[in-house]
Amino acid sequence: MSFEDAAAKGMVVAWHAARAPDRLAISSEQGDRTFSELNAQANRLVELLRGAGLVPGDGVALLCVNRPEFVETVMACQRAGFRLTPVNWHLTADEVAYIVENCEAKAFVADARLAAAAIQAASATSGLRVTLAVGGPIKGFASYDTLMARESGENVPNPLLGSQMLYTSGTTGHPKGVYRGSAPPASSLFAKMVETAQFNGADDVSVVTGPLYHAAPLSLNLLLPLSAGVHTLLMDKWDAEAMLRLVDQHRITHTHIVPTMLNRLLHLTPDIRSKYDVSSLRWVLHGAAPCPVHVKQAALEWLGPVVFEYYGATEGGGVFIEPAEWLNKLGSVGRPTAGVVMQIQDENGKELPQGDVGTVYFEAPATGRFEYFKAPEKTAGVYRGAFYTMGDLGYVDEDGFLFLTGRSAEVIISGGVNIYPSEIDQEVLQHPAVKDVATVGVPNPDWGEEVKAVIQLNQGYEPNEALAEEILVFAAARLATYKRPRTVDFADDLPRLETGKIVRRTVRDRYWQGEKKI
Structure with missing residues (x-):
């Protein structure tokens, strides 16, 4: 065979x-x-x-x-x-x-x-x-x-x-299964990964850094090297120094990580980093969340030209950038791989010209197109004709390189994990003091974003630290650990449309622009 x-x-x-x-x-x-x-x-x-x-x-x-x-x-x-x-x-x-x-x-x-x-x-x-x-x-x-x-x-x-x-959390309601009734065409993104990884099954060693229930660790940390006959180590729980120790001891050649991991590795003291020989690393792939430019620059200076990046999701996509390309296009996540059709669209679905910021869309394949399992209404909500989006905003430059400028305020990415604010809103709203809430992602130097609940109180309640702590404990009892708000801010009112819907992006943007309060 x-x-x-x-x-x-x-x-x-x-x-x-x-x-x-x-x-x-x-x-x-x-x-x-x-x-x-x-x-x-x-x-x-x-x-x-x-x-x-x-x-x-x-x-x-x-x-x-x-x-x-x-x-x-x-x-x-x-x-x-x-x-x-x-x-x-x-x-x-x-x-x-x-x-x-x-x-x-x-x-x-x-x-x-x-x-x-x-x-x-x-x-x-x-x-x-x-x-x-x-x-x-x-x-x-x-x-x-x-x-x-x-x-x-x-x-x-x-x-x-x-x-x-695999299941992905939804902006509303229960998690959704990403289902394909038939196999999609061979992925050109995977082909590009294999091409750049240059696996040698007899000598190479890879390490699994994240939990395998996630799409990226399962596909990129495990299945990709194993399919090439490469010995793969499974980390039970990721730790920065423990990873360096494994690289040194086992002469690790390949891995996939998220930007939070890169940041934590770089924050190890010089004496700790210098204890371990990482020269065996030939291919360090990262994705799943935006990577700050200064973090990637520092990683390339430390590890050399071995840091590759992709942009995609469980639903699909296919953008890739090599180290030398990135150094010429600081901050880009790359160009679409062969056969991948990407568009930047405005709010009405019109394709925008180079340099204009809009929502990033990908064309779904004619066969093997994903849908959300037993949820046709949710499937319909992510497609515009043959195109779908992960909710990210960006633009394409004159050479076809994609730069992400932000994303839908309906998605928080903390440590490479997607968190959907409305799930958190629904739980926080059950506290008797809460009149309304907008959960948003705010800057965190380690995780990229952390979860914050911005709350408008009912009459009879006064904003104070004790009430904030009470609401945090209330939410923690109802939410998975990674979804729990880490902090609470109080607001006299929240920005709304004429329909009364909260404009979550406005709430979020104020934190990213350096303002501390709404």
């Missing part, structure tokens, strides 16, 4: 296992797997799930930290035609339960470290045929290790390429 045939059937790991069976595929604090072992485990899980009645197209939910069983489940779904949904374990138990049920999971693989959320999700999901616990027991779940030991590790017959359906 050629590599191309193997890839078309989800059997890339099997292809590498046949050629380098004893090469490490993944290593982690919870154990290691050679390519042969990873391949065999993926085969066992396919047989286990098929035995439970799953057929191609069925959903598999995965609630798990960065450990070998996460990767085994990904690889099993890839070759069995299953639709995999990794679940963000930082969400509340209610949100986890919603996703597991909404994705129509027939199988649910969960980590014992996340037992409480797993139990609630399983009890709320009617279509489950099998629930498997990894890393220890979970009440009501079967043991992953016990059931896997009964299955054959031989390559599965009739492999069929599977799919992924």
